[in-house]
Amino acid sequence: MAGLELLSDQGYRVDGRRAGELRKIQARMGVFAQADGSAYIEQGNTKALAVVYGPHEIRGSRARALPDRALVNCQYSSATFSTGERKRRPHGDRKSCEMGLQLRQTFEAAILTQLHPRSQIDIYVQVLQADGGTYAACVNAATLAVLDAGIPMRDFVCACSAGFVDGTALADLSHVEEAAGGPQLALALLPASGQIALLEMDARLHEDHLEQVLEAAARASRDVHTVLDRVVRQHVQEASVLLGD
């Protein structure tokens, strides 16, 4: 994009953030009463909603049941009005299917599926407004929803994206920065152990810079963890007050 500099000489980005700074995160758990677990998250202008059902009996064909662990079923959809240009279908297109698969992979790594053999856990995420980092927002929302459902997990899964501009790694890309077309890295981290649940990078990036970008994404994911942890603690505190403990 001509005339748009993603990182100023003073080290500020288009929206006024520093290179490693996250956008404002606001989240709430337990937004719906009917689902087993639900959460809503806002990361800057990206808004996502996650709902979890389960663990329950396998729905549909019994043949899909796994004898030793639970089946994690994910569906990603994004509202037709979520993007700048109106989408024709909320789900079922190639990008949504891919996103669903990635989420499934991420959460199979985090949920203790062996505790619920022959059962199914449904995770449905929905993007209501997209402004960059939709994968990260979905993972973070889904983590909160799975926690809200009380499904045992190894650890939080915290995700964040990172990019690379003018020799500097940028954390938590916004839509403008994504659209500029530089390299993009999506990372889902289990913060306590530092294990990576999902790693994906598009476009090209020199091998020497990879470590720097990865480090930026990991640090941002840990920052996300701090915020999510606070949200969970606050939610538990509110819930326990309501229960009269």
Added chain:
Amino acid sequence: MASVALSEAEKVYIVHGVQEDLRVDGRGCEDYRCVEVETDVVSNTSGSARVKLGHTDILVGVKAEMGTPKLEKPNEGYLEFFVDCSASATPEFEGRGGDDLGTEIANTLYRIFNNKSSIDLKSLCISPREHCWVLYVDVLLLECGGNLFDAISVAVKAALFNTRIPRVRVLEDEEGSKDIELSDDPYDCIQLSVENVPCIVTLCKIGYRHVVDATLQEEACSLASLLVSVTSKGVVTCIRKVGKGSLDPESIFEMLEHLCMAVTSKTLFRLASAWARCCMPPCRVFYTRRRAWGPRDRKSDSWADVHSSLQLPNVRLLLFPGS
């Protein structure tokens, strides 16, 4: 449709309660649940609204895009409806499971807007036969707790009220070629008049009586219901029977009479409140701007603002059922 399984005893309990004008959650047969309306929820739409009616949760986004007018109506814009029954409402809607219900609701919306009075479609025309605004009204079903149609109609009305369409001018040069110029001022936009946009009232027949704003459990006890779309002036734009059961003509007239009686007698306070209940389920309307599910700083505007903004019937409404 999302449904619950009820035992015979539970059904009897609900049906007998309705006969005594006392429902499971303590409401009378003509009482709505609390409604929460928020507008301006999604910032990259032209207008958006979220409505919560009990456990029913609806998000509507309106996007204005430029298109060509339809051949039979060259100087009018048009509305397109799409309803997405998301899997978060119920796992039954996963994949293509919600498509049938979505199409049914969208078709109902087309039908209730299929008249000249609901919305001034001529104001959506930019240049006849060439350009017009197309309003894509996308409904997203987030949670399903009964009485979908009423909640959706309220959400659509609120979203249309919130819709801002940029003002454009058509410039014509000497050779006759036309150019469309968008106003530089982002606040220079047109707003639609939603005064005559109807709201749906679903009357559910349970036993020998009918109730408004049925919950999922009550819907499971009802064999048939009558869906009436009515404007604040009392104009009925669409009537539909829904459900697998049948209704005898007498009970249809009884239901309609009930609606009409409430609509026409504005003077009596008692009826005014009933009218309010019928035309637009108020009970309690929290009107919030720009705060979605995030930490809530709920600001209830004064009641007068709420009514004028949502074009509610211009009477002093009894907002709390029973008060």
